[in-house]
Amino acid sequence: MPAINMATALNQALGQMMNTEPRLVILGEDVGQNGGVFRVTAGLWETYGAERVMDTPLAESAIVGSAIGMAIGGLRPVAEIQFMGFLYPALNQIFSHLGRLGQRSRGKFRVPLVVRIPYGGGIRAPEQHADSAEAPLVHTAGIKVVVPSTPYDAKGLLVAAIEDPDPVIFLEPIRLYRLGRAEVPADLYRVRIGPARLARTGSDVSLISWGAMTHLALQTAEAMAGDGVSVEVVDLRSLKPMDEAMIAESVRKTGRAVVVHEAPRTAGLGGEVVSVIQEHAFWWLKAPIRRVAAYDVPYPPYAWEDVYLPTPSRVMRAIRQVLQD
Amino acid sequence: MPAINMATALNQALGQMMNTEPRLVILGEDVGQNGGVFRVTAGLWETYGAERVMDTPLAESAIVGSAIGMAIGGLRPVAEIQFMGFLYPALNQIFSHLGRLGQRSRGKFRVPLVVRIPYGGGIRAPEQHADSAEAPLVHTAGIKVVVPSTPYDAKGLLVAAIEDPDPVIFLEPIRLYRLGRAEVPADLYRVRIGPARLARTGSDVSLISWGAMTHLALQTAEAMAGDGVSVEVVDLRSLKPMDEAMIAESVRKTGRAVVVHEAPRTAGLGGEVVSVIQEHAFWWLKAPIRRVAAYDVPYPPYAWEDVYLPTPSRVMRAIRQVLQD
Amino acid sequence: MAEEWPLYRVIGDGANHPDRVEAEVAKRIYAQMVLLRTFDEKTITLQRQGRVGTFPPSIGQEAAEIGSAAALSKDDWMAPSYRDHGALFMHGVPFHHVVLFAMGKGSSIDGEAFVLPSSIPISSHLPHAVGLAMACRRLGEERVAIAYFGDGGTSEGDFHEALNFAGVFKAPVIFFCQNNGWAISVPVSRQTATPTLVQKSQAYGVHGVRVDGNDALACYQVVAEARERALGDGGPTMIEALTYRIGPHTTADDPTRYRPPESLAPWTGDNDPLVRLAQYLVQRGVMTVEEPPAIWAEARQRVNRAVEEALNSPPVRKEAMFDSVYAEVPDALAAQMEDLAEEEAPDARN
Amino acid sequence: MAEEWPLYRVIGDGANHPDRVEAEVAKRIYAQMVLLRTFDEKTITLQRQGRVGTFPPSIGQEAAEIGSAAALSKDDWMAPSYRDHGALFMHGVPFHHVVLFAMGKGSSIDGEAFVLPSSIPISSHLPHAVGLAMACRRLGEERVAIAYFGDGGTSEGDFHEALNFAGVFKAPVIFFCQNNGWAISVPVSRQTATPTLVQKSQAYGVHGVRVDGNDALACYQVVAEARERALGDGGPTMIEALTYRIGPHTTADDPTRYRPPESLAPWTGDNDPLVRLAQYLVQRGVMTVEEPPAIWAEARQRVNRAVEEALNSPPVRKEAMFDSVYAEVPDALAAQMEDLAEEEAPDARN
Numbered sequence A, B: 001m002p003a004i005n006m007a008t009a010l011n012q013a014l015g016q017m018m019n020t021e022p023r024l025v026i027l028g029e030d031v032g033q034n035g036g037v038f039r040v041t042a043g044l045w046e047t048y049g050a051e052r053v054m055d056t057p058l059a060e061s062a063i064v065g066s067a068i069g070m071a072i073g074g075l076r077p078v079a080e081i082q083f084m085g086f087l088y089p090a091l092n093q094i095f096s097h098l099g100r101l102g103q104r105s106r107g108k109f110r111v112p113l114v115v116r117i118p119y120g121g122g123i124r125a126p127e128q129h130a131d132s133a134e135a136p137l138v139h140t141a142g143i144k145v146v147v148p149s150t151p152y153d154a155k156g157l158l159v160a161a162i163e164d165p166d167p168v169i170f171l172e173p174i175r176l177y178r179l180g181r182a183e184v185p186a187d188l189y190r191v192r193i194g195p196a197r198l199a200r201t202g203s204d205v206s207l208i209s210w211g212a213m214t215h216l217a218l219q220t221a222e223a224m225a226g227d228g229v230s231v232e233v234v235d236l237r238s239l240k241p242m243d244e245a246m247i248a249e250s251v252r253k254t255g256r257a258v259v260v261h262e263a264p265r266t267a268g269l270g271g272e273v274v275s276v277i278q279e280h281a282f283w284w285l286k287a288p289i290r291r292v293a294a295y296d297v298p299y300p301p302y303a304w305e306d307v308y309l310p311t312p313s314r315v316m317r318a319i320r321q322v323l324q325d
Numbered sequence C, D: 001m002a003e004e005w006p007l008y009r010v011i012g013d014g015a016n017h018p019d020r021v022e023a024e025v026a027k028r029i030y031a032q033m034v035l036l037r038t039f040d041e042k043t044i045t046l047q048r049q050g051r052v053g054t055f056p057p058s059i060g061q062e063a064a065e066i067g068s069a070a071a072l073s074k075d076d077w078m079a080p081s082y083r084d085h086g087a088l089f090m091h092g093v094p095f096h097h098v099v100l101f102a103m104g105k106g107s108s109i110d111g112e113a114f115v116l117p118s119s120i121p122i123s124s125h126l127p128h129a130v131g132l133a134m135a136c137r138r139l140g141e142e143r144v145a146i147a148y149f150g151d152g153g154t155s156e157g158d159f160h161e162a163l164n165f166a167g168v169f170k171a172p173v174i175f176f177c178q179n180n181g182w183a184i185s186v187p188v189s190r191q192t193a194t195p196t197l198v199q200k201s202q203a204y205g206v207h208g209v210r211v212d213g214n215d216a217l218a219c220y221q222v223v224a225e226a227r228e229r230a231l232g233d234g235g236p237t238m239i240e241a242l243t244y245r246i247g248p249h250t251t252a253d254d255p256t257r258y259r260p261p262e263s264l265a266p267w268t269g270d271n272d273p274l275v276r277l278a279q280y281l282v283q284r285g286v287m288t289v290e291e292p293p294a295i296w297a298e299a300r301q302r303v304n305r306a307v308e309e310a311l312n313s314p315p316v317r318k319e320a321m322f323d324s325v326y327a328e329v330p331d332a333l334a335a336q337m338e339d340l341a342e343e344e345a346p347d348a349r350n
């Protein structure tokens, strides 16, 4: 198995699915000849042509909205939104339609649409190119939301998302596109949407995270192992549905938990994870659960990025705190 | 003091502020001659004219977006969005600009804009006219979010919101517009944005809620008093900033908590409240905190509304559960 | 500018296009228009009795609703708005489902019809129609898509994005705009500074047609022509059908607050679309003066039957709101269904 | 349709409007265009050295940027996009702040200038300009607002909603669209099916002008005329300035992927806006052939000085990201500031 990075893994998934699924079409800004601003669709336009790899006008609501129509009309659209912050003009389509059409049509229509979105910060991008708006998406009934943190999961989850009969928002941590390589099967395979991944086993405290924060969590866990602290890391991977069982199991074992996310703390997805733990592992808890998140201010210009996002030192402080509590 | 309903209290606040603040302008769909679909702006167009009470084209992004411009340009705009579900086309303005302009301009510009939004369900409205999307708003840095549950708070909070130098999203529970009257001072007064309201004191369990759910909470508390259960009800009233101190104080006293909201459970604001309790009152907790919320399905047609939204029986079951745990 | 966009007319004095509608079709259109008027009036009554919720009637717009939908093939995709009950049943949605929908018991799209659930957020369904049309073309199907919306709908960003997409991708789609003069209380003159709505098509390289929206046969013909254009790879068409909302915006609206009753005069009486079509059909000799009363009676019967059927339909199963949210129910949702089952509350009210 | 929208031209062969720009102003425009070109080239170098982040140069668009902004009064409101550094400093933003902005150290709008922070989400600032213009009128101020955006920006819903609002409210606002041929890799021919962008103004009852965007004096004049129209209650104007993006979309973009180098030919050499203006000014006798080298040298000096100043500026205070989020810091946020203070990490990097 060749070792590839996440961008390549995603590109492979798309290419192989284009090949096996003739109804699959790709649409978005600059996804064609340019291969996407992160090159995730590179080479597909050349192979499959402009009819299946469609550069669209600069209009996110129409990208998602027309893709909803395509999905109902019998295609398997994969729409790309260029950055998470540019999903906002399309939120009406997501909140008003994407997850409602199944119920509203009493099951007559399903919407097998995948919306791919580069997501998160950490690469000194220009302002408003680094948002992490997973919480509002997870709050939306009728859709699924996934976010890989390894090349293997990236490919397998994307294949599963494309094959899913329901709409899937596919978040791609920008920071991880080219951060390291890993072995990924050359053939098509699926990673089921739903189960979390036990990224590291440990016994003293559970770190729960997703996307790029999983790397921060693993890095911190490694650093603290030296101090004799055994940290378990749960990579949620599927945010909706969420693997409540694995979260509960981990915290029942360790009795302590820290949730880490890139989005601002208040009303972020951390609150949901805390609630899940609370509801399923309350009697095992030895200390209050802590959240490490971005501060509740707008994502600042990149000169501040390193201190705005969770740092290893903040995660360590939180872990020490729950261990002392 | 005359007893008036919430719609009248809001109308009074707007009229009196129009009178004292010449920079105040109102804009939105049907707010002029028609007085708003809920009649909250009734009579203002007649008194202050179409230049200050502006019927706009049917375009929410431009309503919020142009109001941002007006606020920076020296006016005090109060924009009305006709129903919460129709805020979604304007979410790009809210997420991308409303709360960021203060920081992005390094304080050179403030955005003293109030966005009023009829909010929530319970009146057999047509589909998609009953959403409760407070969680994504509370997650947005740089804005404030309030929701009154009494005529008194409605008037006082709206005056405070209009005078606030920062953007305030003002949620108006549709179900409460005409549900009962209460005495409200005829003069202008302010209710400070931030502090919660202790709606009922009790000692066995804390019910935390906002908007129309506060009425459900009070109703349930009353019913359970007969069974000898003493329920404290905290009406958050200001969702962002949130009164963490009052929440903590209440739960430290009772040791048990139930959060009630109309929005779907997953990633709803309940998770934030649970986390706040967890962080500030963990050692006082005698049982896991429970959430009573709408189910994680799209808001159904109104034939289902009564069982979709939290019911008194679900709140009671949750209270009994935390008392037994 | 308005002169550049003459009203397409088939019946009446200003007719500027020959009548190409077969007699049978024309009569069917008339009967369905009568059915729609009857349905609207009945439903308003039911609403007043508290038996259905807020209801948006289309009184005055029957020619536009029915004439346009009559020109579609049953295979065409329809993306309607909340007001388009007539287009719904014309396109094959079983009549009593339309009533059930008005009763808050669910979707408007049961049956085999290729109709999306009525769109509530204004103009947000226009991109869906574009995508459906693109799918039809990509899959080699001989179908078009049509979206229904109002004058107010032209102000939303989604209108713009959808028409621009349609132009760029030459999608086989029809944008059918019923300019009924009002968006709730806002007159079209304050909705946009342009004298016509159809001229907006020029911003997208989309073919534009302005039609007398109270002339059912003209509405039929412009849609038929737009279909042919779309199927012949001539791209999308935007149609502005000039009509009038005779009734309130919905049963919750009081139009006397913002418009004088006199404003109805040019649109009622002899200008009522039903009257116009009936007179013309009689004059053309495809209908006798005796037929309309029978058609009205038959409509009343159908409506009453459907309403009865709907009123007698069993209460909704409370669990049904969980049905088909996902193809497979996720665990967390299953747990919530169990919670609902524990509720002692009876099944949801009607 | 394109013929209906002739290019407004002042300099060069196809000139169709008299030159009404004062000599002093024309020379100032030239000097600022040189400054902008110099700034762009320098910043690209700094980006390659890793000293500033991703940067969007406006090489090729100097006439449109500077000519248009030069026609504004200092009191006018400007709502720029991310590419409009030239318009920023032309409108009074201190030059070294523009550099600081490129270095990720903060907002582009320091100083006294009436400039909004550059808008990142495409076209989302157009409604702001409309609202600013409405505020000016309401407050009785003799000011207009101008929004800058690109060809791709015309596809967004906000473009539509903003122009429609402006038309309805007759707002004193100018929509200045730089059609530079590309939206990243998408050519304008795939952005819309219309032959021009300016024709979209007709969908809103907004006055439209198409100008040679590489003719700085024409850009100046059309904006000056639009200002007068706006102040005289003649309503909004949409200007399409036809120009070309000579460089990459940003320093992160590789245009060879999607366009051949030959495509630059019609826009460079003698057609370079700087060359065109210099030749014309010399020919008109307001500039000698000796002056340009001095102007370039002076520009290089100014840029180097500003860059040095910016590079030597102290690291940002990490707490500054909390500053001015709210007028008063709420308690919960104050607690987070304390948390940040506990961080042993040094102040944020440059």
Ligand SMILES: Cc1ncc(C[n+]2csc(CCOP(=O)(O)OP(=O)(O)O)c2C)c(N)n1
Residues within 6 Å of the ligand: B029, B058, B060, B082, B086, B089, C083, C120, C121, C122, C149, C150, C151, C152, C153, C154, C180, C182, C183, C184, C245, C249
């Ligand atoms: C996005 C959105 N905003 C507001 C509303 C509330 N609303 C419902 S109908 C309506 C007026 C629509 O007017 P028009 O488009 O002319 O259609 P008509 O009702 O006349 O058929 C409004 C404002 C809505 N449904 N969706």
Ligand SMILES: Cc1ncc(C[n+]2csc(CCOP(=O)(O)OP(=O)(O)O)c2C)c(N)n1
Residues within 6 Å of the ligand: A029, A058, A060, A082, A086, A089, D083, D120, D121, D122, D149, D150, D151, D152, D153, D154, D180, D182, D183, D184, D245, D249
């Ligand atoms: C809403 C939104 N979608 C996507 C982007 C990403 N993006 C940045 S610039 C750009 C192209 C803009 O083209 P144009 O409007 O022609 O302006 P130009 O860059 O040519 O000056 C895109 C797609 C964005 N910034 N905002």
Ligand SMILES: [Mg+2]
Residues within 6 Å of the ligand: C150, C151, C152, C178, C179, C180, C181, C182, C183, C184
């Ligand atoms: Mg209308």
Ligand SMILES: [Mg+2]
Residues within 6 Å of the ligand: D150, D151, D152, D178, D179, D180, D181, D182, D183, D184
């Ligand atoms: Mg461009």
